[in-house]
Amino acid sequence: MFDRLSSLIIALTLIAIAAILAALAPDQALALALLTLAGFAAAAILYLAVPAAPTEAHTAASAPSSSAPSLLRHPGFARWAGQEADPFIGTRGNVVTFANDAALELLGPHIAGADIRTAIRHPAAAEWLADAGKPGTPQEVSLVDFPRPGQRWTMRAAALPEDERIIILSDRSAIDAAERMRSDFVANASHELRTPLAAILGYVETLQDPDGDADPALRRRFLAIIEREARRMQQLVLDLLSISRIEADRFRRPTAPVDLAGVVGDTVAQLRETDDARAQDIVLTRPDDPMPILGDTAQLAQLAHNIITNAMKYGRAGTPIIVRLERTSGRVRLSISDEGDGIAPAHLPRLTERFYRADEARSRAVGGTGLGLAIVKHISERHQGQLDIASEVGRGSCVSVSFPPAQ
Incomplete structure (x- = not known):
């Protein structure tokens, strides 16, 4: 259909033509009929041009909604x-x-x-x-x-x-747990440093007493205790710095090939040169050919040193400490076994936590800082190693780490 403006023009044109024809008509009846017919035609054209009144359904569908569209239903x-x-x-x-x-x-x-x-x-x-x-x-x-x-x-x-x-x-549970670990770490580190420091200050004050010079043997014993506690503090500080450096590097995978057999062999040789009698109980078993992995030489040496010295401390005197290197299931595996009192199963999952000790009194007696296995865990993770700790009460323990070989 035409729009309303076009329809109006057509209707007016039709009426104008009808008026002209009516004026030329021979009689009045014919003129009236022409005008009437033109009027009806014009009215029909104009009626058809007027839009129909919208129905209720159409209005509901086309009218804008009174409420905004819901984001939740999008x-x-x-x-x-x-x-x-x-x-x-x-x-x-x-x-x-x-x-x-x-x-x-x-x-x-x-x-x-x-x-x-x-x-x-x-x-x-x-x-x-x-x-x-x-x-x-x-x-x-x-x-x-x-x-x-x-x-x-x-x-x-x-x-x-x-x-x-x-x-x-x-x-936020993991964030809270990390915050608790940080707080516990600070508290434990402060406690571990405060204990030897208190002993050092106490013995120094005793030696400063004028009567302290009376007994040279007592003086030598006090000085030996001061030296031992100072070395304990020194080792704790070194371990804290070490674990901090390892954590800083944990996302940087080593890319240099390292002969793990050579690293472990050098570590055992260095321990045997010390004055510790237990070092002579170390039995090293390894293949003759190199065992290359992608690693950091210093960190791998520290890993081997920490595990072996743990076995030396907690194994019974005179019993062998078996250090074994082997290839198994497509990986390079280092394992250290001792014959000692062993560790109860309840303690095994927590041994790699910082400052955790299964036997607090014994750990302090042998001079442990409580960070050795935590350092081992972090070094193992950086080298994509799999750490496993197995122990049987009364029989001893075995700590093993397996690494992917260098391709």
């Missing part, structure tokens, strides 16, 4: 939120209308359609949700011991139109 948002590792929950009012896979895994599938204040069962969450949007309400709330004791999550919300909002949950 397919793109659902795809994006489904890929997020953090739990995402969408609510309208207080009813859960959307939950991604992470939220369903954390809270359970029953939260769909539930009240958000019962879906997240935590007193702090219910109080925060009730006050959300009010002046002074914090941006996020901490959920301690949620969903299990010892864990901590945080919850924050983003407001949307039409009383909708997105609630985001974030796991």
